[in-house]
Amino acid sequence: MIENIKAFLGDFFVTGDPMIYGADVSIALASIAIVVTLTYFKKWRWLWDEWLTTVDHKKIGIMYIIAALLMLFRGGVDAILMRTQLALPNMNFLDADHYNQIFTTHGTIMIIFVAMPFIFGLMNIAVPLQIGARDVAYPYLNALSFWLFFFGAMLFNLSFVIGGSPDAGWTAYAPYAGPELNPSSVGQNYYYIGVQISGIGSLMTGINFLVTIAKMRAPGMTLFKMPMFTWSILITSLIIIFAFPTFTVTLALGLFDHLLGTHFFTIGGGGSPMLWANLFWFWGHPEVYIVLLPVFGIFSEVIATFAHKTLFGYATMVCSMVAISILSFLTWLHHFFTMGNTAPVNAFFSLSTMLIAIPTGVKIFNWLFTLNKGRIEFTTPMLWALAFIPNFTIGGVTGVMLAMAPADYQYHNSMFLIAHFHSTLIAGTVFGVFCGLHYWWPKMFGYLLNEKLGKWSFWVFMISFNVCFMPMYFLGLMGMTRRMYTYPAGLGWGPVNFIITIGAFGMGVGFVIMAWNIVWSAIKGKRDTTGDPWGGRTLEWSIPSPAPEYNFAHIPKVTTRDAFAAMKEDKKRGREQKPKPFEPIHMPNNSGIPFIMSALFFVAGFGFVFKWYWMGIPGLIGVAICMIARSFVYDDHHHIPTDEIERTERATGRLS
Amino acid sequence: MKKSFKIKLLGALALLLFALTGCSNVAVLNPQGPVARDQYHLIVWSLIMMSLILAVVLIIFIYVLVRFGRKNSKAHDPNDTGNLKLEMVWILIPVLICIALAVPTIKVLWGLENPPEAAAKAPDSLSGKTLTIDVTSVQWKWLFRYPEQNIETVNYVVIPEGVPVKFRLHAYDAMNAFWVPELGGQQYTMTDMPMQLWLQADKAGRYEGRSSNFSGRGFAHMNFQVLAKNSGDFDHWVSNIKENKPTLTMDKYKELLKPSTVEPTEFSSYPKEIEKNLNKAQMEQQEKGEPVEQRHWMDNHHHGDKEENHEEMDHGDMDMSGHENGHDGEEGGHDQ
Numbered sequence: 001m002i003e004n005i006k007a008f009l010g011d012f013f014v015t016g017d018p019m020i021y022g023a024d025v026s027i028a029l030a031s032i033a034i035v036v037t038l039t040y041f042k043k044w045r046w047l048w049d050e051w052l053t054t055v056d057h058k059k060i061g062i063m064y065i066i067a068a069l070l071m072l073f074r075g076g077v078d079a080i081l082m083r084t085q086l087a088l089p090n091m092n093f094l095d096a097d098h099y100n101q102i103f104t105t106h107g108t109i110m111i112i113f114v115a116m117p118f119i120f121g122l123m124n125i126a127v128p129l130q131i132g133a134r135d136v137a138y139p140y141l142n143a144l145s146f147w148l149f150f151f152g153a154m155l156f157n158l159s160f161v162i163g164g165s166p167d168a169g170w171t172a173y174a175p176y177a178g179p180e181l182n183p184s185s186v187g188q189n190y191y192y193i194g195v196q197i198s199g200i201g202s203l204m205t206g207i208n209f210l211v212t213i214a215k216m217r218a219p220g221m222t223l224f225k226m227p228m229f230t231w232s233i234l235i236t237s238l239i240i241i242f243a244f245p246t247f248t249v250t251l252a253l254g255l256f257d258h259l260l261g262t263h264f265f266t267i268g269g270g271g272s273p274m275l276w277a278n279l280f281w282f283w284g285h286p287e288v289y290i291v292l293l294p295v296f297g298i299f300s301e302v303i304a305t306f307a308h309k310t311l312f313g314y315a316t317m318v319c320s321m322v323a324i325s326i327l328s329f330l331t332w333l334h335h336f337f338t339m340g341n342t343a344p345v346n347a348f349f350s351l352s353t354m355l356i357a358i359p360t361g362v363k364i365f366n367w368l369f370t371l372n373k374g375r376i377e378f379t380t381p382m383l384w385a386l387a388f389i390p391n392f393t394i395g396g397v398t399g400v401m402l403a404m405a406p407a408d409y410q411y412h413n414s415m416f417l418i419a420h421f422h423s424t425l426i427a428g429t430v431f432g433v434f435c436g437l438h439y440w441w442p443k444m445f446g447y448l449l450n451e452k453l454g455k456w457s458f459w460v461f462m463i464s465f466n467v468c469f470m471p472m473y474f475l476g477l478m479g480m481t482r483r484m485y486t487y488p489a490g491l492g493w494g495p496v497n498f499i500i501t502i503g504a505f506g507m508g509v510g511f512v513i514m515a516w517n518i519v520w521s522a523i524k525g526k527r528d529t530t531g532d533p534w535g536g537r538t539l540e541w542s543i544p545s546p547a548p549e550y551n552f553a554h555i556p557k558v559t560t561r562d563a564f565a566a567m568k569e570d571k572k573r574g575r576e577q578k579p580k581p582f583e584p585i586h587m588p589n590n591s592g593i594p595f596i597m598s599a600l601f602f603v604a605g606f607g608f609v610f611k612w613y614w615m616g617i618p619g620l621i622g623v624a625i626c627m628i629a630r631s632f633v634y635d636d637h638h639h640i641p642t643d644e645i646e647r648t649e650r651a652t653g654r655l656s
Numbered sequence: 657m658k659k660s661f662k663i664k665l666l667g668a669l670a671l672l673l674f675a676l677t678g679c680s681n682v683a684v685l686n687p688q689g690p691v692a693r694d695q696y697h698l699i700v701w702s703l704i705m706m707s708l709i710l711a712v713v714l715i716i717f718i719y720v721l722v723r724f725g726r727k728n729s730k731a732h733d734p735n736d737t738g739n740l741k742l743e744m745v746w747i748l749i750p751v752l753i754c755i756a757l758a759v760p761t762i763k764v765l766w767g768l769e770n771p772p773e774a775a776a777k778a779p780d781s782l783s784g785k786t787l788t789i790d791v792t793s794v795q796w797k798w799l800f801r802y803p804e805q806n807i808e809t810v811n812y813v814v815i816p817e818g819v820p821v822k823f824r825l826h827a828y829d830a831m832n833a834f835w836v837p838e839l840g841g842q843q844y845t846m847t848d849m850p851m852q853l854w855l856q857a858d859k860a861g862r863y864e865g866r867s868s869n870f871s872g873r874g875f876a877h878m879n880f881q882v883l884a885k886n887s888g889d890f891d892h893w894v895s896n897i898k899e900n901k902p903t904l905t906m907d908k909y910k911e912l913l914k915p916s917t918v919e920p921t922e923f924s925s926y927p928k929e930i931e932k933n934l935n936k937a938q939m940e941q942q943e944k945g946e947p948v949e950q951r952h953w954m955d956n957h958h959h960g961d962k963e964e965n966h967e968e969m970d971h972g973d974m975d976m977s978g979h980e981n982g983h984d985g986e987e988g989g990h991d992q
């Protein structure tokens with residue numbers, strides 16, 4: 001009996017590695033610390049009322065960003081571990097199994113649990129404010145999206161200490177990821193289920209923001225008067241809606257292969273491993289633009305704001321995003337040019353991929369010409385936006401090189417490819433979300449992040465990024481492939497790898513400075529009393545910082561692009577509208593169901609990971625009960641009375 | 657601001673020079689055969705075009721930062737909303753660049769379907785002017801089978817210099833990719849679709865090859881050497897193997913199919929059975945005595961190589977096919 005229990009626990013918990021034990025201990029300690037702190041300060045009630053049940057888009061956005069920053073830390077530690085192992089030839093810091101798990105979790109976490117939620121967080125905060133709305137179209141659904149993402153991410157992270165992480169790469173190519181070559185299934189199930197739960201949330205976010213932007217814009221804000229960030233989110237939402245269902249199905253089929261013994265992607269039984277690659281990238285390539293288009297929007301806002309100029313070529317900017325979104329569905333095959341396609345097929349996808357460079361290039365030049373004739377102010381968000389231009393261009397032009405199929409035969413799966421997509425995803429997405437974080441931080445919290453620390457973190461991170469990824473292009477051309485846990489001496493790879501590792505640690509330092517900046521500014525940061533610390537041009541800057549619960553005491557009327565800039569102009573000319581009396585504001589009620597339902601998803605998912613149907617099926621039944629319960633909630637809204645609005649507005653100095 | 661970009665530019669230029677001088681460490685930029693050379697020319701051409709674009713972007717970028725940085729921004733014009741004519745310029749020029757890149761891309765793409773032009777006389781031990789080698793990736797090793805010479809090597813392969821070699825690529829279990837950067841770009845090996853890759857070495861020498869698609873624990877050690885020899889040496893090597901090396905028995909072959917890393921080795925002959933290129937699932941079916949399933953639709957794939965493509969082939973005639981995936985001569989095995 002005891003032997004059995006011992007054997008079970010030995011399999012259940014990941015054992016035998018001191019680093020894992022360290023992680024176990026720190027997870028336990030952190031959990032205890034959180035519980036003790038909340039109990040000591042009697043904050044459980046507050047946590048539940050203010051955060052866990054909230055449907056306020058601003059709070060949900062903040063939770064997205066906190067979770068994304070935590071996941072960024074985890075993914076970053078993965079990266080540092082990998083780079084330490086590769087710093088020198090024949091290192092013994094990590095063994096092959098551990099390394100394989102780490103590159104898998106690094107990729108999955110960075111894409112699914114950092115890039116996406118960070119962007120979702122920023123768009124949750126900014127989009128309703130930019131279009132003059134009081135919340136998103138479906139606030140309850142929004143909370144559900146967040147908690148599904150959160151519990152999906154937690155489930156995936158649990159694999160590290162319980163059961164073992166997946167090791168087939170974030171792309172999880174069959175048949176290696178399939179049951180024939182990966183018979184234990186547990187790690188791979190974590191991947192399918194964790195990503196699936198979070199993916200359902202992503203799909204709902206796409207629907208939510210499409211409807212929000214389509215239906216909830218302030219009067220007068222026609223589509224072509226929307227801020228560019230809102231435009232980018234509109235287009236991103238459409239990509240999400242078209243791309244994510246494919247991924248949902250793909251993950252489900254992969255999971256069925258493991259759980260039910262189906263043969264979708266297996267070697268035997270009529271399965272097709274190539275089908276996985278096709279389906280995965282049919283989602284995966286649009287996914288790249290899901291995490292890129294929103295940052296294009298952020299850069300458009302920030303560059304226009306700090307160049308103190310309106311965006312150059314607004315219509316062209318919109319058209320190029322539309323073009324990118326369409327082309328993004330026509331290029332997936334370039335991820336496997338080397339998988340035996342005929343020449344005409346490869347030629348088609350080479351061309352479609354090159355074509356994407358045209359609208360992207362147009363955007364780069366339009367940003368450059370927004371700076372032209374501007375009055376450039378080098379704030380921290382602006383530095384991130386400016387650094388994006390040259391660094392992303394490097395990633396872009398190497399992308400064109402990769403698009404040329406016969407040349408890709410030499411780059412594919414090599415470090416050249418790795419350097420390319422980090423150049424685009426870091427210089428694009430990461431610079432972009434950092435930029436947005438600094439830019440909208442005062443709107444979220446009411447104080448500014450420290451500029452000096454912000455600039456330090458920018459320079460350290462940006463320079464280290466180049467130290468890390470520029471040499472990596474050459475490493476690829478030297479023949480080093482991705483996902484090698486070690487390499488022999490004598491190939492000339494050692495020194496290059498060593499430089500790359502230095503860069504990786506430098507990026508870590510940059511991140512730590514940023515984290516320190518957040519802590520420091522929370523204590524000593526400069527208050528934003530005006531609500532418009534940057535001289536903004538869009539509506540989110542017209543309201544106090546942090547934004548009140550109802551956002552806009554009066555729904556603004558929009559007549560032009562850069563609506564707030566125009567309002568300020570009017571005010572200067574004394575054409576300000578007289579304030580109208582307040583009216584009660586209709587707001588959605590908080591609900592605990594999204595949290596509970598997602599937690600039940602987590603329970604069900606955990607059960608299915610271990611094929612414990614006694615746990616999985618009741619979990620899903622619980623989910624169904626939550627849905628039914630919700631359909632009986634009739635009292636789902638309340639009104640904020642006018643005196644409360646008046647009190648809030650007076651407190652922010654908006655009423656005299 | 658400016659300083660750091662200058663440093664970056666200098667750094668990039670230095671690296672570019674270092675690369676283009678053809679340092680022998682940089683395998684892709686040191687082509688040793690016609691296939692790699694075609695790809696190298698394409699890479700250099702794209703590098704020139706892309707450097708041009710990058711240079712233009714950097715020049716404008718530095719110009720606007722210097723000129724419109726806060727202190728000297730007298731030309732501030734907040735109402736500069738766009739200029740369609742200018743925008744047409746940066747739509748049309750990229751289109752031209754894309755065309756300039758697409759034309760050679762397509763030319764090389766079609767060229768790679770055919771064998772490169774032989775640069776030397778084929779060795780006597782080859783029956784034709786080209787050599788065919790069947791490559792099978794197994795977790796975590798490479799098996800090379802010479803169907804014409806009836807020999808087999810593991811984790812190294814010998815080819816004659818100046819002669820086109822057709823590598824027919826299979827996978828027994830996980831997907832891998834067969835890559836010899838100095839000789840040419842890679843192709844995947846897959847269980848459900850045989851592929852082929854033409855390579856040729858200009859001159860005798862040793863070229864590093866490796867798998868470039870992750871396949872598990874031993875993946876990092878999944879490298880192999882390609883030894884190119886002149887025709888006399890090649891013939892000598894073949895006859896030496898045939899005379900002095902052990903035969904590959906079915907048992908030994910099955911041993912090789914288990915996940916492991918092994919040292920390079922060679923065999924003087926192999927059982928005809930293995931020319932069926934059964935994958936892991938098919939092998940397990942056969943062991944259990946079940947009919948081995950076979951897929952026609954996979955065999956429809958061709959690379960301008962029609963004679964390989966005999967769908968209506970007599971199933972009993974296995975010796976000649978050597979390529980069909982999983983014929984086993986049984987009627988029952990014919991279902992899809």
